[in-house]
Amino acid sequence: MEILIKALVIIPLILWVVTAFLLRRSSHKLNNYYETTGTIVRMEERKKMFRASNDWRTEITPVIAYTINGTTYECDSDYFSSSMKPGKKIKIMYNCNDFSKATVKKGLYLGPAITGIMAVCFTAAYIIALVLLNK
Numbered sequence: 217m218e219i220l221i222k223a224l225v226i227i228p229l230i231l232w233v234v235t236a237f238l239l240r241r242s243s244h245k246l247n248n249y250y251e252t253t254g255t256i257v258r259m260e261e262r263k264k265m266f267r268a269s270n271d272w273r274t275e276i277t278p279v280i281a282y283t284i285n286g287t288t289y290e291c292d293s294d295y296f297s298s299s300m301k302p303g304k305k306i307k308i309m310y311n312c313n314d315f316s317k318a319t320v321k322k323g324l325y326l327g328p329a330i331t332g333i334m335a336v337c338f339t340a341a342y343i344i345a346l347v348l349l350n351k
Contacts, residue, residue, distance in 0.1 A: 231338060235332045248312055249309035249318075252282050256301065260276070295323025307322065308320055
């Protein structure tokens with residue numbers, strides 16, 4: 217039982233730290249990036265090694281084209297949803313210092329949202345465990 221309580225303390229702490237880091241990174245992008253509309257030009261399949269399982273998997277990566285000051289750039293999206301199809305317009309954020317760097321706006325807060333929800337769940341589990349143990 218003691219190991220469970222320690223895990224219920226350590227896991228949310230780690231998740232809160234990761235959430236804070238991801239939020240800071242996302243807010244930094246909002247300060248240094250401008251919004252524009254891009255167009256999904258193609259979907260590419262990419263092989264990616266997953267360290268946890270030590271195997272290769274295929275991922276679908278949308279490639280988005282956008283134009284800044286008359287120059288067209290392309291970026292790979294690290295965000296994907298089933299509604300993303302070639303020809304679809306999508307909001308992106310591009311770096312004001314390097315127009316070739318961009319990210320999908322919709323995915324900007326996805327990581328912090330996921331880790332934040334997990335942190336809340338583990339924190340709630342910890343509080344419930346403390347209440348039940350002190351009865």
